[in-house]
Amino acid sequence: MKNSFIAVPGRRAVLLLLLALPALCCAAENLLEEVRSRLTSSPVIRGEFQQTRKLAQIKKPLVSHGRFLVARNYGVLWENTRPFTQITRLTHGEILQTDGKKTLMKLDASKEPVVKIVNGILFSVLSGDVAALAQTFDYHGKAEGKNWQLEFTPRDKNLAQMIRALRLAGERDIASVEMENAAGDVTRIEFRAQTYARELSADEQKRFE
Amino acid sequence: MESHVRRHRLLACFWLLLLLLAALFLFFERAAWSARVDADLLALLPEDERHPALKMAQKAISAQGERQLALLVSAPDASRARQAARMLRASLADSALTEQGGAAGIADDAAAGGAWLPADFYFPYRQGLMSAADREWLLFATPEEARERALALAYAPFASGSVSWLDDPFGFFGNWLQSLAEATPLRPSGGELMLERDGRFHAALLYALPGSAFDAQLQEALMARLDAARQMLQQEFPEARLLRAGVALHAAAATRQAREEMRLIGMGSLLACFLLVGLVFQSARALKLVLLSLVSGALVAFLAVFSLFARVHLLTLVFGASLIGVAVDYAILVFAQHLGNTEPVWERFRRLLPTLCMVLLAPALAYLALALTPFPGLKQMAIFAVCGIFGAWMSVVCFYPYLLPQTLPLPRNAHWMGRLLDHWPRWQNSGKAWGLMFVLAVFILGGLLQLRANDDIRSLFAGDPGLMAEQGEVLRVLQLPSPAQMFLLSAESAEQLLQREENLIEQLRPLVAAGKIDGFEATSRWLPSQARQKENRAGQEKLAASRKALAREMELAKDWAEKTDAPLLTPEAGLSLPMRQAAALWLGETHPGKYASMVLLKGLREKETAAALAQFTGEGISWIDQTRDISDLMQRYRRLLTQTLLAACLLLPLLLYPFFRREVWRLFAPVLLAGLTTLAVMGYLDVPVQMLSILALLLTLGMGVDYAIFLAARQTHAHTLLATTLAATLTLASFGLLALSATPALRALGLTATLGVTLSWLLTPVFRRGAGNQR
Numbered sequence: 009m010k011n012s013f014i015a016v017p018g019r020r021a022v023l024l025l026l027l028a029l030p031a032l033c034c035a036a037e038n039l040l041e042e043v044r045s046r047l048t049s050s051p052v053i054r055g056e057f058q059q060t061r062k063l064a065q066i067k068k069p070l071v072s073h074g075r076f077l078v079a080r081n082y083g084v085l086w087e088n089t090r091p092f093t094q095i096t097r098l099t100h101g102e103i104l105q106t107d108g109k110k111t112l113m114k115l116d117a118s119k120e121p122v123v124k125i126v127n128g129i130l131f132s133v134l135s136g137d138v139a140a141l142a143q144t145f146d147y148h149g150k151a152e153g154k155n156w157q158l159e160f161t162p163r164d165k166n167l168a169q170m171i172r173a174l175r176l177a178g179e180r181d182i183a184s185v186e187m188e189n190a191a192g193d194v195t196r197i198e199f200r201a202q203t204y205a206r207e208l209s210a211d212e213q214k215r216f217e
Numbered sequence: 218m219e220s221h222v223r224r225h226r227l228l229a230c231f232w233l234l235l236l237l238l239a240a241l242f243l244f245f246e247r248a249a250w251s252a253r254v255d256a257d258l259l260a261l262l263p264e265d266e267r268h269p270a271l272k273m274a275q276k277a278i279s280a281q282g283e284r285q286l287a288l289l290v291s292a293p294d295a296s297r298a299r300q301a302a303r304m305l306r307a308s309l310a311d312s313a314l315t316e317q318g319g320a321a322g323i324a325d326d327a328a329a330g331g332a333w334l335p336a337d338f339y340f341p342y343r344q345g346l347m348s349a350a351d352r353e354w355l356l357f358a359t360p361e362e363a364r365e366r367a368l369a370l371a372y373a374p375f376a377s378g379s380v381s382w383l384d385d386p387f388g389f390f391g392n393w394l395q396s397l398a399e400a401t402p403l404r405p406s407g408g409e410l411m412l413e414r415d416g417r418f419h420a421a422l423l424y425a426l427p428g429s430a431f432d433a434q435l436q437e438a439l440m441a442r443l444d445a446a447r448q449m450l451q452q453e454f455p456e457a458r459l460l461r462a463g464v465a466l467h468a469a470a471a472t473r474q475a476r477e478e479m480r481l482i483g484m485g486s487l488l489a490c491f492l493l494v495g496l497v498f499q500s501a502r503a504l505k506l507v508l509l510s511l512v513s514g515a516l517v518a519f520l521a522v523f524s525l526f527a528r529v530h531l532l533t534l535v536f537g538a539s540l541i542g543v544a545v546d547y548a549i550l551v552f553a554q555h556l557g558n559t560e561p562v563w564e565r566f567r568r569l570l571p572t573l574c575m576v577l578l579a580p581a582l583a584y585l586a587l588a589l590t591p592f593p594g595l596k597q598m599a600i601f602a603v604c605g606i607f608g609a610w611m612s613v614v615c616f617y618p619y620l621l622p623q624t625l626p627l628p629r630n631a632h633w634m635g636r637l638l639d640h641w642p643r644w645q646n647s648g649k650a651w652g653l654m655f656v657l658a659v660f661i662l663g664g665l666l667q668l669r670a671n672d673d674i675r676s677l678f679a680g681d682p683g684l685m686a687e688q689g690e691v692l693r694v695l696q697l698p699s700p701a702q703m704f705l706l707s708a709e710s711a712e713q714l715l716q717r718e719e720n721l722i723e724q725l726r727p728l729v730a731a732g733k734i735d736g737f738e739a740t741s742r743w744l745p746s747q748a749r750q751k752e753n754r755a756g757q758e759k760l761a762a763s764r765k766a767l768a769r770e771m772e773l774a775k776d777w778a779e780k781t782d783a784p785l786l787t788p789e790a791g792l793s794l795p796m797r798q799a800a801a802l803w804l805g806e807t808h809p810g811k812y813a814s815m816v817l818l819k820g821l822r823e824k825e826t827a828a829a830l831a832q833f834t835g836e837g838i839s840w841i842d843q844t845r846d847i848s849d850l851m852q853r854y855r856r857l858l859t860q861t862l863l864a865a866c867l868l869l870p871l872l873l874y875p876f877f878r879r880e881v882w883r884l885f886a887p888v889l890l891a892g893l894t895t896l897a898v899m900g901y902l903d904v905p906v907q908m909l910s911i912l913a914l915l916l917t918l919g920m921g922v923d924y925a926i927f928l929a930a931r932q933t934h935a936h937t938l939l940a941t942t943l944a945a946t947l948t949l950a951s952f953g954l955l956a957l958s959a960t961p962a963l964r965a966l967g968l969t970a971t972l973g974v975t976l977s978w979l980l981t982p983v984f985r986r987g988a989g990n991q992r
Contacts, residue, residue, distance in 0.1 A: 059374055064381040068772045072372050086374065094369055105369070112369060119413060120395065121404045144407070166405040187374075191381040195374050 040138055042151040043158060048180050050204035051080040053196050055181075057162070059088075064192035076199075078134045079208050080217045094119045098127045099216065125167075133174060136182050145174065154179045222563070229615040236513055236612070239520040250523045255431035256531045258469035271705055271841060273804050274815050278700045284426040286439075286463035287691055288315065292456050299409050301457040303451060308446040312439070313427040336380060336394055342786040343380075343390035345750025349726065350396075351389050355756045363387060371771070383777070385693040386767060387760065397743065399736060402696050414694055421695065426465055434972040435576030436469035461684075462691035468720045470681040474959050475531035479538050482954040486541035487511075489950040492796035493943055494545070498552055499583035502622055510609045511614065514544045517608025518601045520799065521898030526597055532960060533597045539960075539967070540602055542951025543580060543920070544609035547573065548945040550927060551617055553940030557627035562741065566618050571876075575926055577610045579869070581917035586861050586915055590908070591852045594677070638938050641982045643888075657890070664897025671905030672852040674844055676961040698738050699845045702827060707813045711788040711805075714812045715746035717837050721816060724833050728826065736899045740803045744791030751785070802844040851908050858911040863917055873922075877929065883984045888921030891976035896971060909962045913952075920948060924981045938982065945978035 054077050077085040083099040094112070097104045102203040103123055105113040117123040129137045133142040138158060141147070144167065145160035162175040168190065175186040181202045208216075243250065290305055292298035294297060337620070339346060346356070359364075367386040403410040409420040426434050429492055442468075442681050494507050519539060522529050555562075556567055584606070589600035631888060644650060692699070708714035718741035728734050746751075764778040802815040821827060831840045866889065870881050877884060892914050899906065924941045949971055954968030 018338075059372075061372060061374070063371060063383070065383050066773065068773055070372055070771075088372065092365075092368070094372070094374075096373070105373075107365075112366070120398065121402060122398075124413070125404070125406065164405060164407060193381065197374065 023058055039149060039151060039158070040142055040147075041190065043138050043149075044155045044157060045182060046151070046154070047138075047178070047182070050206070052205040052208055053078045053135065053202055054066055054205070055202035056200045058200070060196045060198075062194045062196075076134070077208075077212060078131070079212070079216070080135065082208065082213075084131055084134055085212075085215060097128075097216070098130055100124070103127065126170075129171070129174075133176065133187070134182075136176070136178075138176070141174070221567075225615075225618070229619070232615045236516055236608075239516045243516065243519055243523075246523075249973060250397045250519075250529070253523065253527065254474055254529045254531055254534070255429075255433070259595065273807055273813065274703070274705055274841075275843075277434035277801060277804060277815075282374050283430045283464045284428075286424040286426060286465060287461070287695065288422040288424070289460040289462075289691055289694060290422070290450070291415055291417040291419040291458045291460070292454065293815070294456075295411065295413075297454060298411070298418040298420045298457065301454040302409050302422060304453060305450060305459070306422055307616070308449055309422075309424070309442060313435075314424040314439075315427070317423045318427055339390070339394065339786070341783055342382070342750070343385060343393075344783050345753045345785055346393040346745065347389045347546050347756075348392045348396040348751045350871075351387075351392050352753065352756065355759075359864060360760070360763045360766075364766050365369050365759050367763065367767050367772070373900075379732045380960055383773075386764070389757075390672050400738065400742075402694075412694070419694055426463075430463070430465035430468050433472055436465055436472060439465055439502070453914075457945050460687050460691050460694070462688045466684055467680060467688070471678075471686055472531060472876075474814055475535050476679075478535045478958050481957065482535060483538035483541065484952065485954045486538060486947070486951040490541060490947055492547050493946060494549070494552075497939065497943055498556075498620070498625055500625055502620075503548075503552055506552075506617065506620060507545055509620075510548045511541060511544055512610045512614035514540070514605040514607075514609030515843060516857045517611075518605035521604035522597055522601050525600060526593075530594050530597060532594060532963065533601050533959060535960070536598045536955070536963060536966075537601045539603060539951040540954040542948040545947050546576065546920075547610050547613040548617075548924070549944050549947075550576065551613055551621070552625060553927075553937055553943075555625045556939075558624055560624065562618055562621055562946045570614070572926060573610070573614060576872075576923040580606060580916060580917075582865070582918040583912070584913040586858060587912055589857070589861075591850065592677075592854075605961065638982060638985075641985075643982075644984050654901065657894070661897040664900035666894070666900065667903070668896060668900035669903075669905050670852070670855065671907050672848045672855060673907075674847040674851065676851075676907055676909075676965065678960070696735060696819050698736075698819045699821060700817065702818060702830075704816040704820055704830075704833070705813065705839050705841050706816065707807075707811060709810055709812070711812050712746055712748070714749055714814055714837075715741045715744065715788065718814060718816060719746055719749055721833060721838055725816075725818075728829070733823070733826045734818050737816055737818050738812050740792075740815040744786065744788060747785050747787070760920050776787050787891060807937055855906070855908040855911055858908060858915065862911060862915050862918065865915065869918070873926075880929065880986065883986065884922055884925035887925060887984050888918055888977045891921055891973050891980050894916055894976050895973040898972060899969070903967070904968065907962065907965050909966040913966045913969035917971050917977055920945075920974055921977030921981065923976060925984075928981060928985055939972065941981065948974050949978075 039155075054075070056075055057073070059072045061072075063070065064143075070081075072088050073090045074086070074088040076087065079085075083097065084099070086096040088094040092110045095106050095108060097106075101117045101124075103113070103115040103126070105180065115123050117127075129141070129144070131172075133136070138147075141160050144163060146163050147158055147160045149156065149158035155177070156179070157177040158175070160176075162168045163170055170190055172188040172190055172192075173186075174188075175184075176182060177184050182199055184199065186195045187197075273366075288303045288305060290298055292301060337511060339966045349949050360398070366388070367382075370386065370388050371382050380391055380394075403411045403416075404412065405420055410423070426435065426439070443461065450457055450459055490507060491504055491510075497505055515537075518540075522533060550573065551566075551569065554565055558565060581603050584599050584602040587602070588596050592594065691697075706714055706717050706721070708717055716738045722737065722739060722741065725734070725737050729736055741749075761778070767773070768775065768778040792805075802817065804815065808811045809870070818830070821830075827842055827845075831842070832842050866885070870885050873884060874881050895914065895917065896906070899910070927937050927941045927944075952967045952970040952974065954967070956964055956971055958964050958967060
C-alpha cells in the first residue's frame with residue numbers, strides 16, 4: 009500500500025495539489041487574519057511618534073515629533089510638538105488644524121465629501137484596522153514570526169490621484185506607517201510607547217467636542 | 218339668380234379641389250408630419266424679445282439639458298447602493314443611452330467634480346489661480362504668517378494630492394482646485410459617483426439620450442427600459458430607491474397624457490355628435506353630411522398648422538378635438554332650417570346665408586383673440602381653431618345646397634321642444650322679474666368679490682406630480698442649479714465679460730454665506746479673468762521675503778525663490794477644456810463684438826431672495842426670472858383679453874344693431890348674464906381666473922350670441938330651438954370633455970366654457986320675443 013503510494017508519483021502530486029489549493033486561494037485572506045490576530049485591538053490608543061517627511065525634489069528630510077491619540081467613535085488627535093506646535097483633529101465630519109490657539113485650517117465634510125473618505129482611511133491606518141483598508145485597497149505583504157508588513161495600493165483610480173501607497177509594519181503594535189502621495193512625497197511615521205485604554209479621559213473627550 | 222348659382226358652383230369646385238389637394242398632401246406626407254408632432258414643453262413658452270441673448274441662453278440650456286437623464290439609486294448602505302447602481306447600469310447597457318461620467322471615465326469628465334479635473338491642465342497657470350478665501354487671507358497675512366503656513370503644509374503628515382510642495386508651498390493652487398469641486402456633491406467611490414445625504418447613500422448614473430427628448434419613439438423605448446429596470450431593482454434590492462430626472466421623462470408622460478386626452482375628447486365628441494344628429498334628424502344623409510363638414514374642417518386645420526409651424530404641439534390637437542362640437546353647429550343650423558320645410562333648397566340657403574356668416578364670425582373672432590398672445594402654443598391653437606371652423610363652414614356653404622335632401626322629416630321631439638319652449642320662463646317687465654334679477658345681481662356681485670386671478674406658468678404644464686417630485690428631489694440631492702432664474706451678462710469682450718461675472722460673484726458671496734442661496738455656477742469660476750489672475754500674482758509678490766526664508770530653511774536652490782513669469786490662462790485656452798459646466802454657461806460671441814454668458818444659482822428658495830437678486834443688475838448684467846416673466850406675461854395677456862372681451866361686449870351690439878335694431882338687447886342680455894354668473898360661480902368655487910378662462914368667456918360670448926341669432930332668425934321656431942339645443946349640447950360635450958384634461962389651462966378653458974355655454978343656452982330662450990311683439 010505504502011509502496012504503491014510512492015510508486016505512483018502522479019497521484020501524489022494531485023494529492024499535494026489538492027491539499028495546497030485552499031492555502032493558495034486564501035493566502036491573502038489569511039494574511040489579513042494573521043495581522044489582525046497579532047495586533048492589539050483597543051478602543052483608545054495613545055502614544056508618541058516621530059515623523060519624517062521626504063518631499064519630492066527636496067533633499068532635506070523634515071523631522072517632527074509629537075503625541076497622538078486614536079479613539080474609536082471619536083477620531084484622531086495628532087499633536088505636533090517639535091519643531092512647532094500644531095494640532096490636527098480628524099473627526100467624522102471635519103478636519104481641523106490649529107496651532108494650539110487659533111484655527112489654521114478647517115475642512116468640512118458637508119462642503120467637501122472627500123474629507124469623510126480621507127478621514128476614514130487615516131483612522132483605519134492609525135488604528136490598524138487593516139480589514140477596513142482592504143475594502144478600498146489592494147494589498148500584499150507577509151507575516152513572519154512576530155513581524156508583519158502590509159502594503160496597500162488604492163483600487164479606485166481617483167483615490168490613486170491622492171494616495172499612491174500605504175505601508176504598515178509592526179508586531180503587537182503598529183511600528184511604522186509610510187504614506188506616499190501622488191506627488192511623490194513620502195511620510196514615514198514611527199510609533200513609540202503605545203498604551204491602550206478602554207475609554208477616553210474626561211479631558212480628552214472635551215478635546216473632541 | 219343664374220349668375221349666383223354659377224359663381225357658387227365655381228366656388229364649390231374650387232373648394233373641393235383644395236380639399237382634395239389637402240387630403241392628398243396630408244396622406245402622402247403623413248410620416249413627415251406625424252414626426253413633427255411633439256409635446257415640447259418649451260414650445261408653449263413665449264420668446265422673450267427684450268433679451269436677444271436670452272433666446273440663445275434658453276437654447277443652450279435646453280440643448281444640453283434636454284438630452285440628459287439622471288438616475289439616482291439610493292440605499293441605507295453604501296455598498297448596496299453601489300451594487301444596485303451596477304445592476305441598473307448593466308440592465309441599461311444595451312440601450313441607446315450613453316453614460317457620462319460614472320464608471321465610464323470620471324477623471325476626464327467635469328460632471329464628476331472639479332477635484333477630479335486634470336490638475337495638470339491648470340498647473341502652468343497656478344500663480345494666478347486663488348480661491349476667494351485665500352485672496353482674503355493674503356490681504357492681511359504677514360510674511361511670518363505666510364512662512365508658518367508653508368511650513369505647516371510641508372510638515373503636515375496627511376498632505377494628499379498630486380501637486381508637490383515645491384510647486385505650491387502656500388497651498389493656494391490646491392485650495393483653488395478644491396473650490397472647483399464645489400460644483401457637485403458627487404464623489405467617485407468604488408467606481409461609482411456617490412454622495413451621502415440624510416443617512417442614505419446615493420449613486421448617480423448620468424446618461425445622454427441618443428436623440429431628441431421629444432422623439433416619441435425614443436420616449437417609448439426609454440420608458441419601457443426604465444420601467445423594466447425599476448422592477449428588477451425592486452426585486453433584487455427592495456431597500457433601494459430609484460429617482461429619475463430628465464426632460465424626456467416629462468415629455469414621455471405629456472405625450473402619453475395628451476394622446477389619451479385627444480382620443481377621449483375626439484372620440485367622445487364624435488360619438489356624441491353622431492348619436493344626437495342621428496337621433497334627432499333620423500337621416501343617414503345628415504350623418505354623412507356632418508362627417509363631410511367635420512372632415513373638411515380637420516383637413517384645413519391640419520394643413521394650416523403643418524404648413525405654418527415647424528413643430529405641432531400635441532396640446533393643439535387636444536384642443537382641436539374639442540372643436541368638433543363647435544364645427545358641427547353649422548351643419549345643424551342648416552338641417553334645422555330644412556326640417557319640414559318645402560321651400561326650394563336654394564331659396565332657403567340664400568335666406569340663411571347672412572345668419573350663417575354671422576355665426577361664423579363670432580367664434581372665429583373669439584379664437585383669433587388667442588392668436589394675439591405671444592405664446593406660440595396658443596397661436597397654434599388659434600390658427601387650428603379658426604381654420605377648422607372655417608373649413609367646416611365652407612363645406613356647409615359650398616356643398617350642402619347640392620347634397621341636402623329636399624326636406625328632412627320633422628322629428629316628433631321637435632313638437633315636444635316647442636311645447637317646452639312655451640313653458641320656458643320668459644322675461645317680462647314685471648316686479649317679480651326685477652326682483653329675481655336683483656337676487657341674481659346680488660349673487661353675481663357676491664361671487665365676483667371672491668374672484669381671484671392666477672397667472673402661474675404651471676397652468677400650461679400638466680406635469681405628472683410623481684415625476685415632478687422625483688425631478689425636484691434629484692435636483693436637490695445633486696445640488697443642480699435651476700435654469701429658471703439666472704443672471705444674463707453681456708460685454709464687449711470675453712475678458713470684460715469674465716470681469717463682470719467676477720464682480721457679480723463678489724456680490725453673491727454674502728448671500729451664500731448667509732445661507733440665502735447654496736451657491737452659483739459661472740464660467741469665471743473655472744476661467745478667471747486675466748485681470749483677476751494678474752491681481753492674484755501681484756498679491757503674491759509680498760510673499761517674496763517668506764519664500765526666501767523658506768528656501769534657506771528647506772535648503773532649496775536659490776532660484777526657487779526668484780519670481781518666474783508663468784503664462785496667464787487665456788479664455789481661448791480655458792474654454793478649450795472639455796468642461797461641460799463652464800462651456801454650457803458661456804454663450805460666447807453672440808453678435809460681432811458682443812459676448813454673453815450666464816450665471817446660474819443653486820438653492821434659490823425664497824421670493825425675497827429673488828427680489829434682492831433682481832437688484833444686482835447693472836451695466837451688462839440683467840436678472841432673468843423666467844417663471845415670473847412668463848407669469849407677468851400671462852397676467853398682461855389676461856388683462857388684454859379681458860379688455861378685448863369688454864370691447865367685444867360693446868362693439869358686437871353696435872355691429873348687430875343694423876340687423877336687429879332695438880331687439881339687439883335680447884341677443885346680449887342672456888350672454889352677459891351667463892358670463893357674469895359663470896365668473897360668480899368661479900368665485901364661489903374658488904376657481905381662479907386665468908388667461909384661458911377669459912378666452913372661454915370670449916367663446917361663450919360668441920356662441921351665446923350665435924344661439925340668440927339662431928333663435929331670432931326664425932322667431933323662436935321649435936326647430937330652431939332644437940338646433941340651438943343640439944348645437945349647445947354638442948359644444949358642451951366637447952368642452953365638458955376638455956374640462957377633463959390634465960393641463961390646468963385647458964381644464965380652465967373647458968370648465969369656464971361649459972359653464973358659460975350652458976348658462977347662455979338656458980338663458981337665451983328667457984329673452985325670446987313674446988308672441989305679441991314679433992316683428
